[in-house]
Amino acid sequence: MAIISDREIATREAYGRALVELGRQNNNVVVLDADLAKSTQTIKFGKEFPDRFFDVGIAEANMIGISAGLAACGMVVFCSSFAIFATQRVLNQIFQSIAYPNLNVKIAASHAGISVGEDGATHQSIDDISIMRSIPNMTIVVPADAHEAYEATFAAANFEGPMYIRLSRMATPVVTPPGKPFEIGKAIVLREGKDITIAACGIMVYEALGAAERLSGLGVEAEVINFNTIKPFDKETLIESVIKTRAALTVEEHSIIGGLGSAVAEALCEEFPVAMSRMGVRDQFGQSGKPVDLLKHYKLTSDDIAKEVLRVLETRRKANEIYEISASTRSDFGALKAENEGGMPDESSN
Amino acid sequence: MVDPVFIGIAGDSGAGKSTFVKDIATLLGKDKVRTISFDDYHSLDRVERKAVGITPLHPRANNLGLAIEHLFLLKQGKKVLKPVYDHSTGNFGDPEWVVPMPYIICEGLHPFFFKSLAELYDMKVYYDTEMDLKFNWKVKRDTAERGYTVEQVAKEIRLRQRDIRNFVEPQCALADIIIKLKISKNSSSAIGVDWKEPVDDPWIRKCLKSCNFDNWKCFTEWHAGRKMNVFGIYDDLNQEQLKELSGIFSISRDLLSKVQEKEVVPYRTMLLLFAARIKQIRAAKDKDNEVVLKNAV
Amino acid sequence: MPFSRIVYKPEYEELEKKALIIRKNVIKMIGKAQSGHPGGSLSCVDILTALYFRILRISPKYPKDPERDRFVLSKGHAAPALYATLAETGFIPYEWLDDLRKFGSPLQGHPDMKKVPGVEMSTGSLGQGLSVGVGMALAAKIFESGYRVFVLLGDGECQEGQVWEAAMSASHYKLTNIVAIVDRNRLQIDGCTEDVMGIDPIGAKWKAFGWTVIEVDGHDFLELIPALEAISYTSKPTAIIANTVKGKGVCFMENNVDWHGKAPKQDQLEEALKGFDEIEFMESEDVSLDSKN
Numbered sequence: 002m003a004i005i006s007d008r009e010i011a012t013r014e015a016y017g018r019a020l021v022e023l024g025r026q027n028n029n030v031v032v033l034d035a036d037l038a039k040s041t042q043t044i045k046f047g048k049e050f051p052d053r054f055f056d057v058g059i060a061e062a063n064m065i066g067i068s069a070g071l072a073a074c075g076m077v078v079f080c081s082s083f084a085i086f087a088t089q090r091v092l093n094q095i096f097q098s099i100a101y102p103n104l105n106v107k108i109a110a111s112h113a114g115i116s117v118g119e120d121g122a123t124h125q126s127i128d129d130i131s132i133m134r135s136i137p138n139m140t141i142v143v144p145a146d147a148h149e150a151y152e153a154t155f156a157a158a159n160f161e162g163p164m165y166i167r168l169s170r171m172a173t174p175v176v177t178p179p180g181k182p183f184e185i186g187k188a189i190v191l192r193e194g195k196d197i198t199i200a201a202c203g204i205m206v207y208e209a210l211g212a213a214e215r216l217s218g219l220g221v222e223a224e225v226i227n228f229n230t231i232k233p234f235d236k237e238t239l240i241e242s243v244i245k246t247r248a249a250l251t252v253e254e255h256s257i258i259g260g261l262g263s264a265v266a267e268a269l270c271e272e273f274p275v276a277m278s279r280m281g282v283r284d285q286f287g288q289s290g291k292p293v294d295l296l297k298h299y300k301l302t303s304d305d306i307a308k309e310v311l312r313v314l315e316t317r318r319k320a321n322e323i324y325e326i327s328a329s330t331r332s333d334f335g336a337l338k339a340e341n342e343g344g345m346p347d348e349s350s351n
Numbered sequence: 352m353v354d355p356v357f358i359g360i361a362g363d364s365g366a367g368k369s370t371f372v373k374d375i376a377t378l379l380g381k382d383k384v385r386t387i388s389f390d391d392y393h394s395l396d397r398v399e400r401k402a403v404g405i406t407p408l409h410p411r412a413n414n415l416g417l418a419i420e421h422l423f424l425l426k427q428g429k430k431v432l433k434p435v436y437d438h439s440t441g442n443f444g445d446p447e448w449v450v451p452m453p454y455i456i457c458e459g460l461h462p463f464f465f466k467s468l469a470e471l472y473d474m475k476v477y478y479d480t481e482m483d484l485k486f487n488w489k490v491k492r493d494t495a496e497r498g499y500t501v502e503q504v505a506k507e508i509r510l511r512q513r514d515i516r517n518f519v520e521p522q523c524a525l526a527d528i529i530i531k532l533k534i535s536k537n538s539s540s541a542i543g544v545d546w547k548e549p550v551d552d553p554w555i556r557k558c559l560k561s562c563n564f565d566n567w568k569c570f571t572e573w574h575a576g577r578k579m580n581v582f583g584i585y586d587d588l589n590q591e592q593l594k595e596l597s598g599i600f601s602i603s604r605d606l607l608s609k610v611q612e613k614e615v616v617p618y619r620t621m622l623l624l625f626a627a628r629i630k631q632i633r634a635a636k637d638k639d640n641e642v643v644l645k646n647a648v
Numbered sequence: 649m650p651f652s653r654i655v656y657k658p659e660y661e662e663l664e665k666k667a668l669i670i671r672k673n674v675i676k677m678i679g680k681a682q683s684g685h686p687g688g689s690l691s692c693v694d695i696l697t698a699l700y701f702r703i704l705r706i707s708p709k710y711p712k713d714p715e716r717d718r719f720v721l722s723k724g725h726a727a728p729a730l731y732a733t734l735a736e737t738g739f740i741p742y743e744w745l746d747d748l749r750k751f752g753s754p755l756q757g758h759p760d761m762k763k764v765p766g767v768e769m770s771t772g773s774l775g776q777g778l779s780v781g782v783g784m785a786l787a788a789k790i791f792e793s794g795y796r797v798f799v800l801l802g803d804g805e806c807q808e809g810q811v812w813e814a815a816m817s818a819s820h821y822k823l824t825n826i827v828a829i830v831d832r833n834r835l836q837i838d839g840c841t842e843d844v845m846g847i848d849p850i851g852a853k854w855k856a857f858g859w860t861v862i863e864v865d866g867h868d869f870l871e872l873i874p875a876l877e878a879i880s881y882t883s884k885p886t887a888i889i890a891n892t893v894k895g896k897g898v899c900f901m902e903n904n905v906d907w908h909g910k911a912p913k914q915d916q917l918e919e920a921l922k923g924f925d926e927i928e929f930m931e932s933e934d935v936s937l938d939s940k941n
Contacts, residue, residue, distance in 0.1 A: 031790070053790065055821075063779045063813035070783020073761070073769060075714065076790070093773050094810070098780060102761045102770040396883060414881055432862065432874040434881045443883040445860050 009172040012204075013111040015147035016168055017042025019154035020079060024050045027158060031071050033080040035061045040170070041081040041111040065091045068106045069098035077158050078106045084113035084126035084167060092132055099163045100138045107157045109166040114254030115282060115299055116171040116204060116292040125287030131259020133165040134232050140185060141231040143167040143261075145206035146175040149229055152183035160185060169254075171292050173204045177227070188235035190242065194222035197248040197310050200239065202228045202261045205252040208296075211303030216310055223310060228261055236268045243269060248313055249277035252306055254296075257281040276317035280309055352428040353451040354640055355385075356633050357471055359462040361522040362478035363515050365489050367532065368458045371478055371622075375456065378609055378626040385452040389459020390436050392418045397441025408514035410461055415468065418457075422471045425451050453633060460519050469525045473632050476625075477526035481533045484542070524575040527552065530621060535585040540616040543585035546624070550578040554628060558600050584617040596620070602627045660869045666736060667697040671897040672924045673732040673745060679917035681748040683757070687907040689729040691833040691866070691892040692800060696733045698872040699798060708738035711765040717795050718768045718784045722777020723802035723831060724758040725909070730767070731755050739766030775808025777801065778828055782818050785826040796879055797826045804836035807845050812857065818885040819858030827879050827886045828859070831866065833894035837908050854887035866890030899923055 024030050024046050034056045038044040047054035057064045061082055068078045081087065087110040088095070099106045110129060117125045133141050142157070142164060144150035150168060157164050176191065191206070192213050201209035206227045213223040224242050228235065243249055249269060251262040262279030269275060282299050296302055300309075358375075362368045369388075376384040393407055394414040405412050414434075421431040428451050435444040449455075463469035480488070489508065493499040499507075523529060528548050535543025548555060550571060568583035588596065593615055597607055606626055610619060671693050678684035700706075704717040721730050728748060734740045740754075747753035754763040758772030769780045781799035788795050805811060818826055830850065838844050847853070851861045860882050864871035875888050894908075895901030898920040901912075912920060 055786065057813075057817055060810075060813035060817065062776070062810040063782070063817055066776050066779020066810065066814060067783035067786065067817070069769065069776075070780040070785075071787050072783075073780070074784055074787035074791075076787060094776055094779075097770060097773045098776050394881070417881060429870060430874070432878050434878075445855070446862060446878050446882070 009174050010147040011170060011172045012144050012147055012150035012168040013040075013042050013170065014172075015144075015150040016109055016111070016154055016166070017045040019151045020046040021049055023154060023158050024053065027077065029075065029077050030158060031055070031076045031078050033057060033064050033068055033071075033078065035059060035064045035080075035082040035086065037082050037086075037111075040083070041109070041168075043079070043081045061086050061091045062094045065094035065106075065108075066098055069102070069104050072099075072104040072106045073102075076105075078104075079109050079154075079157075080106060081109045081111060083117075083124060084110035084129045085124060088126065088129040088132045088165070092136075095133075095139075095163075096136055100136045103138050103162055105161055105163075107164045107166060109154070109157075109168060111168040112170045113167045114169065114203065115287040115295045115301075116169055116254060117287070118170070118292040118295065119289050121289040122286040127256040127282045127287060128259060129165070129167065130231055130253070130255050130261065131263065134259060134264065136163075138163055139232060140164040141167070142183075142185060143202040143229055143231055144183075145201075145203060145227045145229055146173060146177055148175050148177045148179045148181070149183060151179075152181060153229070156183040156185055167203060169204050171204065174207050176207050176210060183229070186230045186233045186235060188238040189227045189229065190224060190238065191227050192223070192225040194224035194246065196221045196246055197223050197250060197314060198239070198242040198246045199223050199225045199250050199252065199306065199310070200228050200261060200265050201225065201252040202231065203254055205254055205301060208301065208303045209252050209306055212306035212310065215303060215307045219307075219311075221310060221314065228264075231261055231264055234264050234268060236272065239265060239268055240272050243273055243275050247275050248317055249275055250280065250306070250310055250313055251277070252280045252301065254301060255281050257283055276313055276320065278309055278313045278316075280306065353453065354428070354636055355425060355451050355453060355455045356473050356629065356636060357422065357426070358454065358456045358629060359469075359472040359475045360456060360458040360478050361460065361462050361464075361476070361519065361526065362458075363480075363485070363511075363519055364460065365485060365492070366478055366480040367488070368478050371530075372456050372458045374622050375626060375629075376454075378606060378622060379454055379629065383453040385449060385455050387433065387449060387455065387457045388436075389413070389418065389457060389462050390438070391434050392459075393436050393443075396436075396443060406511065406514050408460055408511065408518050410464055410518055413461060415461060415464060418462075419465070419468055419471070421449070422455075422457070422468070425449065425455060426471060454629065461522070463522055463525050464518070466525075473636075474528070474629060475522075475526045477523045477529045479529065479531040481531065484532055484534055521575075524577070528625075529574065529579065530625075532618070533585075535617060537585045538587050538617050539614060540587075540618060542616070542618055543583065544617045544621040546582045546584065546621060547572075547574060547579040548582075550580055553580060555582055555600075555624070556580050584620050586617070588615040588620055589613070596623075600624060600627050601631075603630060606630070660873075663697050663701055663869050666701055667694050668897075668924060670697060670729065670732040670736055672921065673735065674728045675898060675912065675917065675920050675924075677732065677745045677748045678728055678911050679914070679920075680746060681750065682911045683749050684728050684911050685725040685909045686728075686898070686901055686912065687835070687894040687904070687909075688723060688802060688831070688833070689726045690896050690898065690901065691894045692723070692726050692831045692890075693729050693733075693897070694867045694869065694872065695800060695829055695831065695890055695892075696729055698869055698876060700733050700737050702873055703876045704798070705795070706737075706766075708766070711739060714791070715793055715795050718781070718797045720769045720771065720777045720781045720784070720797070720799045721759055721767075722771055722781075722799050723774065723805055724771030724777075726800070726802075726831075727755070727757065727759050730759060731764070734764070734766045737766075740764060774802065774805040775810040778811050778814035778818075781826055781828070782814050782821070782823065785818070785823045786821060788825055789821075789823070795825070798829065798876075799826070800829045800831060802836075803830055803832045803834065803841050803847060803850065804844075806830060806847050806850060806853075807841075815854065815857040815859065815885075815887075823885050824882055825879070827876065827888060828854075829876075829888045829890055830854075831892055832889050833892045835894045835903070835905050835908070837905070839905055851887075851889050854889070858884060859887040860884045861887050861889060863889045863891065866892035867896060897924070 031053045032046045034043045036059045068080045072078045115125045144153045199209045209225045251265045253261040257279040392414045430450045432446045433449045531545040706716045748755045749757045759767045761767045761770045781797045785797045855861045862875045864875045901907040
């Protein structure tokens, strides 16, 4: 039974509802929280299954340890808190107690990114994806909307191993069809285009689609890919797209260091280097404000995305010009190079 | 290694067991005595008992198997970790260590409810109180300390009677001595003592056979299927009579020195006799152990 | 369903002999690996012996029996002691002990639950084992199973805040099926625990968190066994403060801060092993590293 919504709905809301349904289907599902059940929406599960719900209070490290113990005894464990407390704060606990022994614990963290809003920097997680990415055995899932969050919860329960699910506080529009089973590790092309690849995750997917609409009016066709799994990273879909477009832009409600942007840059650098740019929080802390104001300030709106696309394309055009000019001098340069390395560079490649 | 003398004291709560045990311990020497209250072996706390719907008088509310294990280990000279029940809260506290001592007194509702338990003791006493006395004491205690009315106390006693009859009184059949406190008009304390011992295991009868202690009423009666010699101690003893008594029963001087009063009430007489008996058991045990040691060497 | 049973039920003299075998193997394997933590491993050998040969309802034939008792070595650096105990109980072959900390060996420097049968949780970074134990005890309640959970912590480890988070939660969830044993050897890496960051009165602290506290001599089976068996009648989670000697069994290591994480050199190893041989009842036992039981 899926969520069908035509209004804005938060991913955490969908998660809360999915948990209840999951609890009804599977007796081994256990849910934990750290005094934030009303915010993370695990309270719904807690009301219906009080014997399988443990709100451990403001003790996140203990929550992770208890989750590991429960998983070691055969339970399917979901534990939740705010993203910043469920990752940064308990990194070593996740590393040693969950990831190293590869236990079946899903860390479903809500209130990720700067869209948390008024609570400010100490409650806004801008590095949860990068932290989780650096841990081996960890699968990272970032649903783009409530429909995906709902299905991802079920996919997580069927998946054996540690997983991180990134959810948001803010109600956001849906961009994917309801009831579509969530495939872990498969990025989805939501809009085809030939001029640039926009890789987005989470609530930024909606913004990316908005930017693509705007760009279409200017004659630029952007291909928008929803990277709802960051780890394992779907390199094939990315490279396939970039071979077509020859330019890439990443957008995430996360630091540009270590998250989706870095994953894309790593893949492109090793497989198919193209002009690219990362959009996200530029190595800064968050701050208080209305989510919509914060998104505008950190340049994470569809307007900003459209502008950045044009800038990337312009940068690529200029780079090509310089390349053309220097091609003529390349033969002298090439001889020098050939002396050192052997073999002439391919002049026709561009 | 310490070879303890095990004394079991069974009886209804409110019969005066704890006072009796305390007084015996004083007579025998507090540093030589370890008292174990069988209430500590309750398996359910107050809340759980209410949920199940049984009184602490029921053996099922007590972990008697654990008690057997502990007494057995103590007999072997090993120390044990005994649970602790807190009467004021109705909950359990931290367990405490029990080290074997020369005398170990186990008092409670079911100290020798099972035969396997009964075999562990060197002396088993069933301690009882006449109903009128018990009622008066209980009324005094409960109205003063717990704020009950007389009707409430009577009701509670009535409710417990069935459990007492079923679970506590049967231990009479296994007891070596039955001590019953009764109302006595002759004594200054108004309390007299009936000392009952089986006809086929007499101690007082043996000691008395040479002489007649005419203060005491002697008769036989059937009790729980056994014929008992009953000695009624209802009068106070003066110093002369006390001397005579100590001669008959070989009461040692250090025991006598603890009895300071001029007129010895029946209760104190009973304590003296009991302490003397226990000391005799202790002496016999020590002699046995000496023989064993001598033979071993 | 396979029925878990205690493998051994020997009297205390047998336990002493087992403890001696395990101690010898601990020193041998650390000496062979030239790496490891002898002090903290030796101080908890008697506790592990009491658990594995008397208390725990486990069987090497059924290491994954869902009804088995769980033991979590929260002070993961005492892994050599755990490995030696697992070898003696039959969970792992004795040959593995030769390869402690060697590249490719299942016996990692700190216990890895994926590689070694009989290890219930991967530990190493301190303070996390008790939380895991609480989770396992909660699972027992959910499954309505009678298995018990035993967690061994170091005393320095009690300086970690997470230990107290776990202590609070065990008491809050009224878990009577969990026992925390604190290996109180009074030393840590940078000195005496009371000099570095005093944890005394440690018993009172556990009591304040709602645990039943029993203080014992951690090298005396006459006290350890009754204390561990007290779980059958406690109404609160139990904390056993076991007063031990770090490096117990090797005279130059006893109570010596230096031997927390240093492996004995060859001559020191020989001296240590000689010390074990000088105990009488070892003469009739075959205690080479390849001893099979």
